[in-house]
Amino acid sequence: MASSRSRPPLSSMFMARWWPSALARGASPLVAAFINPATARSLPRFPRGSRNMAAVSRAQADDESGKPHRRLPISSGKAITVSKGNENGNVAGCDQDRSSAAEDLTVEIVFSEEDGYAVNDVLAQSRHRDGSIYRGVDSLWWKREYRIADRTETRLEAMALSNPTNCVVLDGTCITHDAFSMLQFYSVELAEVPVDGGSVELYGYIAVRDDIDPLLNYVVNISRDDPIVVEEGSLINMTGPKRGTYIADSVLIEYDMRIKVGEEEKYDIQLIDGASIIGPEGNWNRPFTFRIPGDGGAVDIILSCLLYAVEATVEVPISEVQSSFNLSMECLSSGFSEEIRLFDGAVAESCGLKRSVVVVLKNSSIDLEFKVVALSSSSDHQHCCPFRAKTHGHDTQEIKNDFVLISVKVTWSTLPGNLSD
Known part of the structure:
Protein backbone atom coordinates (compact mmCIF):
# COMPACT_ATOMS: atom_id res chain seq x y z
CA MET A 1 0.00 0.00 0.00
CA ALA A 2 1.24 3.46 -0.83
CA SER A 3 2.45 5.60 2.03
CA SER A 4 0.88 8.98 2.76
CA ARG A 5 3.81 10.44 4.68
CA SER A 6 4.95 12.67 1.82
CA ARG A 7 1.46 13.86 1.09
CA PRO A 8 0.43 17.39 2.16
CA PRO A 9 -2.36 17.40 4.76
CA LEU A 10 -5.77 17.71 3.17
CA SER A 11 -6.68 20.11 5.94
CA SER A 12 -4.18 22.60 4.54
CA MET A 13 -5.84 22.61 1.14
CA PHE A 14 -9.27 23.98 1.92
CA MET A 15 -11.87 24.75 4.54
CA ALA A 16 -15.56 24.14 4.02
CA ARG A 17 -18.80 25.13 5.65
CA TRP A 18 -22.18 23.56 5.09
CA TRP A 19 -25.72 24.73 5.74
CA PRO A 20 -28.62 22.25 5.74
CA SER A 21 -31.73 24.13 4.67
CA ALA A 22 -33.14 24.11 8.20
CA LEU A 23 -29.99 25.65 9.64
CA ALA A 24 -29.92 28.24 6.89
CA ARG A 25 -33.10 29.73 8.30
CA GLY A 26 -31.44 31.07 11.41
CA ALA A 27 -29.06 28.60 13.01
CA SER A 28 -25.34 29.25 13.10
CA PRO A 29 -23.39 27.62 10.27
CA LEU A 30 -21.30 24.60 11.13
CA VAL A 31 -17.62 24.66 10.31
CA ALA A 32 -16.29 21.28 9.19
CA ALA A 33 -13.18 20.04 10.99
CA PHE A 34 -10.61 18.21 8.90
CA ILE A 35 -8.14 15.59 10.06
CA ASN A 36 -4.62 14.87 8.95
CA PRO A 37 -4.50 11.90 6.52
CA ALA A 38 -1.74 10.42 8.66
CA THR A 39 -4.33 10.05 11.42
CA ALA A 40 -6.79 8.49 9.01
CA ARG A 41 -4.07 6.10 7.89
CA SER A 42 -3.67 4.77 11.42
CA LEU A 43 -7.27 3.54 11.10
CA PRO A 44 -7.22 2.88 7.35
CA ARG A 45 -10.59 1.23 6.93
CA PHE A 46 -12.69 3.68 8.92
CA PRO A 47 -12.21 7.43 8.53
CA ARG A 48 -14.11 9.59 10.97
CA GLY A 49 -17.83 10.22 10.69
CA SER A 50 -20.04 12.30 8.44
CA ARG A 51 -18.74 15.71 7.53
CA ASN A 52 -18.86 17.86 4.43
CA MET A 53 -17.47 16.42 1.18
CA ALA A 54 -15.55 18.72 -1.11
CA ALA A 55 -13.11 18.22 -3.94
CA VAL A 56 -9.51 19.03 -3.10
CA SER A 57 -8.18 21.47 -5.65
CA ARG A 58 -4.90 23.26 -6.07
CA ALA A 59 -3.60 25.52 -8.78
CA GLN A 60 -0.06 25.23 -7.48
CA ALA A 61 1.38 22.50 -5.24
CA ASP A 62 3.40 23.32 -2.13
CA ASP A 63 6.08 21.07 -3.57
CA GLU A 64 6.61 23.71 -6.26
CA SER A 65 6.37 26.81 -4.11
CA GLY A 66 8.32 25.47 -1.14
CA LYS A 67 5.88 27.20 1.20
CA PRO A 68 4.81 25.40 4.38
CA HIS A 69 1.39 23.83 4.66
CA ARG A 70 -1.13 25.66 6.79
CA ARG A 71 -4.87 25.98 7.28
CA LEU A 72 -6.26 28.60 4.93
CA PRO A 73 -8.02 31.61 6.43
CA ILE A 74 -11.69 31.78 5.48
CA SER A 75 -11.57 35.56 5.26
CA SER A 76 -9.21 35.47 2.29
CA GLY A 77 -11.33 33.21 0.14
CA LYS A 78 -14.05 33.24 -2.45
CA ALA A 79 -17.04 30.93 -2.27
CA ILE A 80 -18.83 28.63 -4.67
CA THR A 81 -22.00 26.70 -3.91
CA VAL A 82 -22.93 23.14 -4.84
CA SER A 83 -26.30 21.47 -4.51
CA LYS A 84 -26.39 18.20 -2.54
CA GLY A 85 -28.94 15.44 -2.15
CA ASN A 86 -31.11 14.23 0.70
CA GLU A 87 -29.32 14.29 4.03
CA ASN A 88 -31.18 11.21 5.21
CA GLY A 89 -30.00 9.01 2.35
CA ASN A 90 -33.39 8.84 0.59
CA VAL A 91 -33.83 5.17 1.53
CA ALA A 92 -35.69 3.09 -1.06
CA GLY A 93 -35.95 -0.48 -2.24
CA CYS A 94 -37.66 -2.74 -4.80
CA ASP A 95 -41.20 -2.14 -3.53
CA GLN A 96 -40.80 1.39 -2.21
CA ASP A 97 -41.87 4.69 -3.78
CA ARG A 98 -38.78 6.60 -4.94
CA SER A 99 -40.64 9.58 -6.38
CA SER A 100 -40.29 11.88 -3.36
CA ALA A 101 -38.02 14.85 -3.95
CA ALA A 102 -34.76 14.99 -2.04
CA GLU A 103 -34.15 17.88 0.32
CA ASP A 104 -31.37 20.05 -1.03
CA LEU A 105 -28.35 21.06 0.97
CA THR A 106 -26.16 23.97 0.02
CA VAL A 107 -22.44 23.59 0.37
CA GLU A 108 -20.16 26.59 0.43
CA ILE A 109 -16.55 25.78 -0.30
CA VAL A 110 -14.20 28.60 0.63
CA PHE A 111 -10.80 28.70 -1.05
CA SER A 112 -7.91 31.04 -0.45
CA GLU A 113 -6.34 32.82 -3.40
CA GLU A 114 -3.08 33.11 -1.47
CA ASP A 115 -0.23 30.72 -2.19
CA GLY A 116 -1.59 29.80 -5.59
CA TYR A 117 -4.92 28.25 -4.58
CA ALA A 118 -7.92 28.81 -6.84
CA VAL A 119 -11.63 28.03 -7.10
CA ASN A 120 -11.18 25.13 -9.48
CA ASP A 121 -11.67 21.37 -9.25
CA VAL A 122 -8.80 20.51 -11.61
CA LEU A 123 -5.27 20.05 -10.29
CA ALA A 124 -2.58 22.23 -11.81
CA GLN A 125 -0.10 20.49 -14.13
CA SER A 126 -2.53 17.64 -14.74
CA ARG A 127 -3.32 18.15 -18.43
CA HIS A 128 -2.85 15.30 -20.88
CA ARG A 129 -3.09 17.28 -24.09
CA ASP A 130 -0.13 19.55 -23.27
CA GLY A 131 1.75 16.75 -21.47
CA SER A 132 1.97 18.61 -18.15
CA ILE A 133 0.58 15.65 -16.21
CA TYR A 134 3.67 13.62 -17.14
CA ARG A 135 6.18 16.30 -16.11
CA GLY A 136 7.54 16.75 -12.59
CA VAL A 137 6.42 13.29 -11.48
CA ASP A 138 9.04 13.22 -8.72
CA SER A 139 8.29 16.69 -7.34
CA LEU A 140 4.50 16.55 -6.82
CA TRP A 141 3.17 14.22 -4.15
CA TRP A 142 0.04 13.15 -6.05
CA LYS A 143 2.03 12.30 -9.18
CA ARG A 144 4.43 10.20 -7.09
CA GLU A 145 1.96 8.36 -4.93
CA TYR A 146 -0.61 7.69 -7.62
CA ARG A 147 2.10 6.69 -10.12
CA ILE A 148 0.78 9.02 -12.81
CA ALA A 149 3.51 8.07 -15.29
CA ASP A 150 2.34 4.43 -15.21
CA ARG A 151 -0.51 4.02 -17.69
CA THR A 152 -1.17 0.37 -16.76
CA GLU A 153 -4.65 -0.76 -15.77
CA THR A 154 -5.02 -1.92 -12.15
CA ARG A 155 -3.89 -5.51 -11.67
CA LEU A 156 -6.20 -6.07 -8.72
CA GLU A 157 -9.37 -7.91 -9.72
CA ALA A 158 -12.77 -7.91 -8.09
CA MET A 159 -13.72 -10.80 -5.76
CA ALA A 160 -10.16 -10.89 -4.36
CA LEU A 161 -11.36 -12.19 -0.98
CA SER A 162 -14.67 -13.83 -1.87
CA ASN A 163 -13.41 -17.22 -0.72
CA PRO A 164 -10.46 -16.68 1.65
CA THR A 165 -8.78 -19.51 3.53
CA ASN A 166 -7.47 -17.58 6.53
CA CYS A 167 -10.72 -16.51 8.18
CA VAL A 168 -11.10 -16.41 11.94
CA VAL A 169 -14.80 -16.92 12.70
CA LEU A 170 -16.41 -15.71 15.93
CA ASP A 171 -20.12 -16.33 16.54
CA GLY A 172 -20.57 -17.13 12.86
CA THR A 173 -18.87 -13.91 11.66
CA CYS A 174 -15.46 -13.58 10.05
CA ILE A 175 -13.36 -11.16 12.11
CA THR A 176 -10.29 -11.38 9.86
CA HIS A 177 -11.80 -9.59 6.85
CA ASP A 178 -14.02 -6.62 7.54
CA ALA A 179 -15.68 -3.83 5.59
CA PHE A 180 -13.68 -0.96 4.09
CA SER A 181 -14.41 2.67 3.29
CA MET A 182 -15.19 2.62 -0.43
CA LEU A 183 -16.26 4.89 -3.27
CA GLN A 184 -19.40 4.10 -5.28
CA PHE A 185 -20.04 5.52 -8.76
CA TYR A 186 -23.73 5.82 -9.68
CA SER A 187 -23.70 7.60 -13.02
CA VAL A 188 -21.69 9.77 -15.41
CA GLU A 189 -23.55 12.49 -17.34
CA LEU A 190 -22.55 14.80 -20.16
CA ALA A 191 -23.57 17.99 -18.37
CA GLU A 192 -22.43 20.66 -20.86
CA VAL A 193 -21.24 20.63 -24.48
CA PRO A 194 -20.30 23.44 -26.88
CA VAL A 195 -22.97 22.32 -29.38
CA ASP A 196 -26.50 23.73 -28.96
CA GLY A 197 -29.25 21.18 -29.35
CA GLY A 198 -27.16 18.62 -31.18
CA SER A 199 -25.41 15.34 -30.58
CA VAL A 200 -21.65 14.82 -30.45
CA GLU A 201 -19.27 11.92 -30.89
CA LEU A 202 -17.55 11.43 -27.55
CA TYR A 203 -14.53 9.34 -26.58
CA GLY A 204 -11.89 9.15 -23.86
CA TYR A 205 -11.71 7.90 -20.29
CA ILE A 206 -12.40 8.57 -16.63
CA ALA A 207 -10.40 6.45 -14.18
CA VAL A 208 -9.80 6.34 -10.45
CA ARG A 209 -6.54 5.64 -8.60
CA ASP A 210 -6.53 4.55 -4.95
CA ASP A 211 -3.99 3.54 -2.31
CA ILE A 212 -4.43 -0.22 -2.57
CA ASP A 213 -3.23 -0.26 -6.18
CA PRO A 214 -2.79 3.22 -7.71
CA LEU A 215 -2.92 2.04 -11.32
CA LEU A 216 -5.82 3.02 -13.58
CA ASN A 217 -9.22 1.64 -12.60
CA TYR A 218 -11.45 2.72 -15.50
CA VAL A 219 -14.98 3.98 -14.87
CA VAL A 220 -15.44 5.09 -18.50
CA ASN A 221 -13.17 3.97 -21.36
CA ILE A 222 -14.19 4.73 -24.97
CA SER A 223 -11.82 4.51 -27.94
CA ARG A 224 -11.63 7.16 -30.64
CA ASP A 225 -12.25 4.47 -33.25
CA ASP A 226 -15.60 3.64 -31.65
CA PRO A 227 -16.99 6.85 -30.10
CA ILE A 228 -20.45 7.11 -28.58
CA VAL A 229 -23.09 9.54 -29.85
CA VAL A 230 -24.61 11.55 -26.98
CA GLU A 231 -26.44 14.80 -26.35
CA GLU A 232 -26.14 17.28 -23.50
CA GLY A 233 -27.82 15.81 -20.44
CA SER A 234 -27.35 12.20 -21.58
CA LEU A 235 -25.83 9.46 -19.45
CA ILE A 236 -22.47 8.03 -20.48
CA ASN A 237 -22.34 4.25 -20.07
CA MET A 238 -19.89 3.20 -17.39
CA THR A 239 -17.54 0.39 -18.32
CA GLY A 240 -16.33 -0.04 -14.74
CA PRO A 241 -14.94 0.23 -12.21
CA LYS A 242 -13.14 -3.09 -12.44
CA ARG A 243 -13.09 -3.50 -8.65
CA GLY A 244 -14.05 -1.62 -5.49
CA THR A 245 -12.29 1.70 -4.81
CA TYR A 246 -10.70 2.28 -1.41
CA ILE A 247 -11.07 5.76 0.15
CA ALA A 248 -9.80 5.92 3.73
CA ASP A 249 -7.32 8.67 2.81
CA SER A 250 -8.07 10.07 -0.64
CA VAL A 251 -8.49 8.99 -4.24
CA LEU A 252 -7.45 10.62 -7.50
CA ILE A 253 -9.85 10.81 -10.44
CA GLU A 254 -8.07 11.18 -13.77
CA TYR A 255 -9.85 12.07 -17.00
CA ASP A 256 -9.28 12.89 -20.66
CA MET A 257 -12.45 13.08 -22.76
CA ARG A 258 -12.77 14.65 -26.20
CA ILE A 259 -15.36 15.35 -28.88
CA LYS A 260 -14.46 13.81 -32.22
CA VAL A 261 -14.64 16.39 -35.02
CA GLY A 262 -12.98 14.91 -38.09
CA GLU A 263 -10.55 12.34 -39.34
CA GLU A 264 -7.55 13.82 -37.54
CA GLU A 265 -7.30 13.86 -33.76
CA LYS A 266 -5.66 17.28 -33.68
CA TYR A 267 -8.98 18.91 -34.62
CA ASP A 268 -10.95 17.24 -31.81
CA ILE A 269 -12.48 19.41 -29.08
CA GLN A 270 -11.20 18.83 -25.55
CA LEU A 271 -14.19 18.26 -23.25
CA ILE A 272 -12.48 17.61 -19.90
CA ASP A 273 -8.79 17.09 -19.17
CA GLY A 274 -6.84 16.68 -15.94
CA ALA A 275 -7.08 15.13 -12.50
CA SER A 276 -8.91 15.87 -9.24
CA ILE A 277 -8.64 14.58 -5.69
CA ILE A 278 -11.51 13.55 -3.46
CA GLY A 279 -10.55 13.48 0.20
CA PRO A 280 -12.00 11.52 3.11
CA GLU A 281 -13.79 14.41 4.78
CA GLY A 282 -17.44 14.88 4.02
CA ASN A 283 -20.99 13.64 4.29
CA TRP A 284 -20.58 9.89 4.13
CA ASN A 285 -23.17 7.32 3.12
CA ARG A 286 -25.19 9.44 0.70
CA PRO A 287 -24.81 10.33 -3.00
CA PHE A 288 -23.53 13.71 -4.17
CA THR A 289 -22.67 15.26 -7.54
CA PHE A 290 -19.05 15.95 -8.44
CA ARG A 291 -18.74 18.24 -11.47
CA ILE A 292 -15.62 18.11 -13.65
CA PRO A 293 -15.29 21.43 -15.54
CA GLY A 294 -13.51 21.56 -18.88
CA ASP A 295 -12.62 23.84 -21.76
CA GLY A 296 -15.32 22.31 -23.96
CA GLY A 297 -18.05 21.59 -21.43
CA ALA A 298 -18.51 19.64 -18.19
CA VAL A 299 -19.20 16.14 -16.90
CA ASP A 300 -21.19 15.32 -13.76
CA ILE A 301 -20.37 12.21 -11.74
CA ILE A 302 -22.79 11.07 -9.05
CA LEU A 303 -20.94 9.12 -6.37
CA SER A 304 -20.81 8.49 -2.64
CA CYS A 305 -18.27 7.60 -0.01
CA LEU A 306 -19.52 4.60 1.92
CA LEU A 307 -18.29 3.80 5.40
CA TYR A 308 -18.09 0.07 6.31
CA ALA A 309 -18.82 -1.24 2.80
Missing part, protein backbone atom coordinates in the same frame (compact mmCIF):
# COMPACT_ATOMS: atom_id res chain seq x y z
CA VAL A 310 -18.28 -4.49 0.92
CA GLU A 311 -17.83 -5.27 -2.77
CA ALA A 312 -20.62 -6.97 -4.74
CA THR A 313 -19.79 -8.41 -8.17
CA VAL A 314 -22.88 -8.94 -10.33
CA GLU A 315 -22.79 -11.59 -13.07
CA VAL A 316 -25.81 -12.30 -15.30
CA PRO A 317 -25.73 -15.29 -17.70
CA ILE A 318 -28.71 -15.37 -20.13
CA SER A 319 -29.83 -18.70 -21.61
CA GLU A 320 -32.80 -20.50 -23.18
CA VAL A 321 -33.52 -17.48 -25.39
CA GLN A 322 -36.62 -18.25 -27.49
CA SER A 323 -37.02 -14.82 -29.10
CA SER A 324 -35.31 -11.43 -29.10
CA PHE A 325 -36.09 -9.00 -26.30
CA ASN A 326 -35.01 -5.68 -24.83
CA LEU A 327 -33.49 -5.80 -21.38
CA SER A 328 -32.76 -3.06 -18.88
CA MET A 329 -31.03 -3.82 -15.59
CA GLU A 330 -30.61 -1.26 -12.85
CA CYS A 331 -29.32 -1.50 -9.33
CA LEU A 332 -30.26 0.21 -6.09
CA SER A 333 -27.54 -0.04 -3.45
CA SER A 334 -27.58 0.46 0.31
CA GLY A 335 -31.12 1.85 0.38
CA PHE A 336 -30.38 4.94 -1.73
CA SER A 337 -32.77 6.00 -4.50
CA GLU A 338 -29.91 6.82 -6.91
CA GLU A 339 -30.01 4.19 -9.66
CA ILE A 340 -26.98 2.50 -11.20
CA ARG A 341 -27.59 1.48 -14.82
CA LEU A 342 -25.89 -1.87 -15.40
CA PHE A 343 -27.33 -2.78 -18.82
CA ASP A 344 -29.77 -1.40 -21.40
CA GLY A 345 -30.01 -3.04 -24.80
CA ALA A 346 -31.32 -5.83 -27.00
CA VAL A 347 -30.64 -9.54 -26.47
CA ALA A 348 -31.05 -11.98 -29.36
CA GLU A 349 -29.22 -15.09 -28.16
CA SER A 350 -27.71 -16.73 -25.10
CA CYS A 351 -24.89 -14.64 -23.65
CA GLY A 352 -23.39 -13.24 -20.50
CA LEU A 353 -23.76 -9.56 -19.61
CA LYS A 354 -20.77 -7.45 -18.66
CA ARG A 355 -19.66 -8.09 -15.10
CA SER A 356 -20.50 -5.16 -12.82
CA VAL A 357 -19.01 -4.17 -9.47
CA VAL A 358 -21.22 -2.40 -6.93
CA VAL A 359 -20.29 -1.17 -3.45
CA VAL A 360 -22.77 -1.97 -0.68
CA LEU A 361 -22.95 -0.84 2.92
CA LYS A 362 -22.36 -3.62 5.40
CA ASN A 363 -25.64 -4.93 6.86
CA SER A 364 -27.52 -3.39 3.92
CA SER A 365 -28.54 -4.81 0.53
CA ILE A 366 -28.71 -4.32 -3.21
CA ASP A 367 -31.85 -4.60 -5.33
CA LEU A 368 -31.38 -5.59 -8.97
CA GLU A 369 -34.32 -4.46 -11.09
CA PHE A 370 -34.94 -6.12 -14.47
CA LYS A 371 -37.33 -5.00 -17.19
CA VAL A 372 -37.79 -7.54 -20.00
CA VAL A 373 -39.77 -6.54 -23.12
CA ALA A 374 -40.40 -9.19 -25.78
CA LEU A 375 -39.98 -7.71 -29.27
CA SER A 376 -42.48 -10.14 -30.79
CA SER A 377 -45.37 -9.32 -28.46
CA SER A 378 -44.22 -6.13 -26.65
CA SER A 379 -45.14 -7.85 -23.40
CA ASP A 380 -43.49 -6.25 -20.39
CA HIS A 381 -42.06 -8.30 -17.51
CA GLN A 382 -40.54 -6.62 -14.46
CA HIS A 383 -38.60 -8.43 -11.77
CA CYS A 384 -36.68 -7.44 -8.67
CA CYS A 385 -33.90 -9.54 -7.12
CA PRO A 386 -32.82 -8.37 -3.65
CA PHE A 387 -29.54 -9.53 -2.11
CA ARG A 388 -28.44 -8.98 1.48
CA ALA A 389 -24.80 -7.89 1.86
CA LYS A 390 -22.26 -10.40 3.17
CA THR A 391 -18.51 -10.39 3.73
CA HIS A 392 -17.71 -13.51 1.67
CA GLY A 393 -19.39 -16.04 -0.58
CA HIS A 394 -22.06 -15.67 -3.23
CA ASP A 395 -25.85 -15.74 -3.75
CA THR A 396 -27.93 -16.65 -6.80
CA GLN A 397 -31.47 -16.11 -8.09
CA GLU A 398 -33.24 -16.93 -11.35
CA ILE A 399 -35.79 -15.15 -13.53
CA LYS A 400 -37.67 -17.41 -15.95
CA ASN A 401 -40.52 -16.74 -18.34
CA ASP A 402 -41.79 -18.12 -21.65
CA PHE A 403 -38.82 -16.94 -23.73
CA VAL A 404 -35.72 -16.61 -21.52
CA LEU A 405 -33.91 -17.76 -18.41
CA ILE A 406 -31.91 -15.08 -16.62
CA SER A 407 -29.53 -16.23 -13.88
CA VAL A 408 -28.25 -13.69 -11.38
CA LYS A 409 -25.13 -14.28 -9.30
CA VAL A 410 -23.76 -11.81 -6.73
CA THR A 411 -20.32 -12.54 -5.27
CA TRP A 412 -19.32 -10.80 -2.04
CA SER A 413 -15.82 -9.72 -1.06
CA THR A 414 -13.88 -7.26 1.03
CA LEU A 415 -10.78 -5.47 -0.27
CA PRO A 416 -7.30 -6.81 0.41
CA GLY A 417 -5.21 -4.57 2.66
CA ASN A 418 -2.47 -4.76 0.02
CA LEU A 419 -1.60 -6.77 -3.06
CA SER A 420 0.07 -9.51 -1.03
CA ASP A 421 -3.10 -10.48 0.87
